[in-house]
Amino acid sequence: MECCGNNYIEDGYGLIDAKIGALRARAHDDRHVVNNSLSTHTALCEMLEKGETEAFCALLARHVDNTGRDYRA
Secondary structure, three states: OHHHOOHHHHHHHHHHHHHHHHHHHHHOOOHHHHHHHHHHHHHHHHHHHHOOHHHHHHHHHHHHHHHHHHHHO
């Protein structure tokens, strides 16, 4: 996150970094979850590059919701 050049994003990520790390550690147990997450991250990057802000925000919200669901399962 340090490379983003945005202190607000860096600070916000710092608040959730440990939780995300715990989710990532658990994700290694389920290849399906990992592959879906990687595909979503790729799509998010592509949307940012294209300036597709609304689509990015919608997919990011879905990704966050799915992540919570996937790791509670």
